[in-house]
Amino acid sequence: MATLAEVQRAFGGAVLGDDDPTLAALIDGAGLTPEQRLGIHRNNALITLTEALGANFPVVKALVGDAFFTQTARAFIRRSPPASPVLSRHGEGFADFLATFEPAASLxxxxxxxxxxxxxxxxxxxxxxxxxxxxxxxxxxxxxxxxxxxxxxxxxxxxxxxxxxxxxxxxxxxxxxxxxxxxxxxxxxxxxxxxxxxxxxxxxxxxxxxxxxxxxxxxxxxxxxxxxxxxxxxxxxxxxxxxxxxxxxxxxxxxxxxxxxxxxxxxxxxxxxxxx
Amino acid sequence: MSGSSRPPPADSPVPAASVGVGLKSDHVEALLADPGAVAWVEVHAENYMHDGGPRHHDLERVRRDFPLSVHGVGLSLGGAEDLDGAHLAQLAAVVDRYRPALVSEHLAWCGTTGAFLNDLLPVPYTEEALSLVARHVDQTQEALGRPILVENPSRYFAFRIGDMSETEFLTALTERTGCGLLLDVNNIVVSAVNLDFDPVGYLEALPLDTVGEIHLAGHAVRHVDGVELRIDDHGSAVSEAVLALYGRALASTGPRPTLIERDSNLPPWPELAAEASRVRDILATALGRD
Structure with a gap:
């Protein structure tokens, strides 16, 4: 049986975007696919982390618009998920990320x-x-x-x-x-x-x-x-x-x-x- | 500064038959102007893990008039890794600063080192996980110098691995650590639909004598490929199904401090106050029955 650490490593990866077949095998789809059920957690994590980033950078969000911000935030979060549960510190490094984020180069x-x-x-x-x-x-x-x-x-x-x-x-x-x-x-x-x-x-x-x-x-x-x-x-x-x-x-x-x-x-x- | 030198009242317990709300900065002025509407408030610990500023000033004002519950959402009691010592120290600092009547956390994990996922993720109910979570609860209670309440999770799937049920896991956890249960009635209703189990049977299998606080909230209903799912979003009024199960829970637990959680689609204060009043009536009925 998978250890807790193994399950959580695979789960963390899946939430940030990489489907993991070993994890799917541990999940009871119950009428859905395991990926669909995992997707609820993935959505929850990415949506709430994106909202939290938007709350910390409201003017950046207003400047680029909601759709572009969401795309940018997700790329940032996948690369640099917050290190701490204190979400008011979520976004350390976001400015540096924006400086290298090709789609935002026109701003x-x-x-x-x-x-x-x-x-x-x-x-x-x-x-x-x-x-x-x-x-x-x-x-x-x-x-x-x-x-x-x-x-x-x-x-x-x-x-x-x-x-x-x-x-x-x-x-x-x-x-x-x-x-x-x-x-x-x-x-x-x-x-x-x-x-x-x-x-x-x-x-x-x-x-x-x-x-x-x-x-x-x-x-x-x-x-x-x-x-x-x-x-x-x-x-x-x-x-x-x-x-x-x-x-x-x-x-x-x-x-x-x-x-x-x-x-x-x-x-x-x-x-x-x-x-x- | 807003006169922060006065310490909060040391001894302000949350009465058993009382209703509280999650504190939102948009509601602070209305709450202070309408002190009879709710008896206490709850805050997320992580929102106060910084040194100063208006959010602290607001809570200092509220804390002078209201008993407080501190609810952690990021300690990751169910994490396979060691607890984050710095985070635990910050939680202890919030508890020292505001002297809450209640402190709670979740049966969940929230990420791995360097990657906080901002979700309450499920733990498989294995012996290994039980030993680990129990150790983390012990460590937390030692660091805070007081018992904590642990909340039953909302679930979106069942693991194919495990040695016991969720209620057995929670029962063993309370027995091993002396922690209490934060009974989240909304989470039971959400999980019961998502995992297709009987909510009343689940409720009755919990160690209800250890319940120190009850959470009520609304949730969203979604359909995915013809399967109905409930999403625990705290974004609407408490549902009738949750209130019905709440009444049933009170019959076993007796009156318990009850919190209305509302984290999104925040309504105007009077709407929340009216909801609190309705829940208070249900509590009063339970009290009369005792």
Missing amino acids: PYLPDVARLEWARLGALQAADARPAPRETLAGVPPHLLPMARCAVHPSFRFVVSDWPVDRVWAMHQPDWPDGKTVSLDEGGVTILLCRPDDRVLMARADRGTLSLLLALDMGQTLETAAQAAARAHPDFDLTAALTCVLSLGLLTEIAIPRTASDDAPVTPISRPETSA
């Missing part, structure tokens, strides 16, 4: 729309944290500001694209004005995302601001992070960058050393419990 911006939707989903489900108020940095004595270390919000995500994918995304939201269009010639974008409360915020930023955030997220001081951003992007403007970052709620805690010469221990001047 070169589609993978980046998928990246944006994936970033939004990640931000939506990241840990909660209260952002530092916008005026926080104003309270730091100027000579200590370079030493500040900033904690970046757990929901921080970003997307860099050669296409205006934030506007492509916005076009498919209910508040988009009728008749307004987006030209793909508008050019590329760097998009920062954050979920300071229940809603995901996104804003365009320059690459220098993104460099700053990534450096801060690695624990560098504001001065070191700003220098790195300015080296890579000569037009970098620290004040403008911090305004953008704080308005999105991307910093949760700003800590400065007690004195400029004393790097540790640091005194937090703003953290979730104490901010308004």
